[in-house]
Amino acid sequence: MPEITEDKASPSAPAWQEPWAADELEPRSACPVCGGTVRELLQRDLVDNAFFVAPGRWTLYRCARCRSAYLDPRPNAASIGKAYGVYYTHAVDEPRASSARPGTVRRLKMALTNGYVNSRYGTRRQPASGLGVWLAKLLPQRRQKRDAEFRYLPKPRPGQRLLDIGCGNGDFLLNARDAGWDVMGVDPDPKAVAAARQRGLTVSVGSIELFAGESDCFDAITLSHVLEHLHEPVQFIHAVHRLLKPGGVVFVDTPNIESRGARRWGRNWRGLETPRHLVLFSRAGLVGLLNAGGFDNVETKRRTAVRKSMYLGSLRMQLGKSPYDPVPARLPLPMRLRLWWPVIRVQDDEFLTFVAWKGGA
Secondary structure (H helix, E strand, C coil), rough: CCCCCCCCCCECCCCCCCCCCCHHEEECCCCCCCCCCCEEEEEEEEEECCCCCCCCEEEEEEECEEEEEEEEECCCCCCCCHHHHCCCCCCCCCCCCCCCHHHHHHHHHHEEEEEEHHHHCCCCCCCCCCCCHHHHHCCCCHHHHHHHCCCCCCCCCCCCCEEEEHHHCHHHHHHHHHHEEEEEEEEEEHHHHHHHCCCCEEEEECHHHHCCCCCCCCEEEEEEEHHCCCCHHHHHHHHHHHHEEEEEEEEEEECCCCCCCHHHHHEEEEEEECCCEEEEEEEEHHHHHHCCCEEEEEEEEEHHHHHHHHHHHHHHHCCCCCCCCCCCCCCCHHHHHHCCCCCCHHCCEEEEEEEEEEEEC
């Protein structure tokens, strides 16, 4: 991902009324995931209806081989920063005002949550109750939220190192450090890096290129919503594999172009985010990418709990608003009722979430 800038844009004067400069575009006729050249048109005239900052209209193709999707043409690496003029704030949330001691109900919830994460991830948070482990088995969606906060990683052994690429303000790194990992992060946004450093974290401006020439130096690498922003995901995954020690683990989370939401919302699906998302993976495409990069043991993690927020963001976009607009605050009742039905097929999940291991341990 590129460095974030401070340009502003308004939905009342959409940036896509102006074209992206022709000399800042590059063609991409072959799939950036698998190299396939047979494709079909998936969407045309896509615009930045998420942040209203990127100029241009865009065409999205689906690869016939791996079923992933990609932009052609796309912004080149030198110009893509224009698409990030308004983006996630990366600010550290201000602590809420509260009394010295939490109320009884809140303290009980904290104890149950801490009991689960202490047992599963190795933290030592207090208050804690062992009943949280059993409650997590009965409430899978709440367990998913906790697992996503720790990215499904194993408990670390003393001294094991973790790298978070695209770390933002360091929220996840704090959790990983609590679990016992020796953590560091990289992010292209200097303000995000500054916020993370204020929290006492070791974070640098940049991405994986900072580790050129290094190998076998991390026990875990996490990539949360990073791959879809990359011009060259194949080379990137090979570099991740190189940086991991034998037996090391990588966490990957990215929107699923074949999800139920992508089919339901079409050009207004929250996961498109044109043109920042240069490639949108299918399940087969992402598994193939990881396998080609040297990862043989790929384990799927389900994140069905995110459907509600993805659908609500998509609805707001369909209404011509930002996905972060406070209105509407809820989905229509018929849609809320449909969301009660479980997603049976993993192919229908909104996100592709995998944990994979490098062999040779």
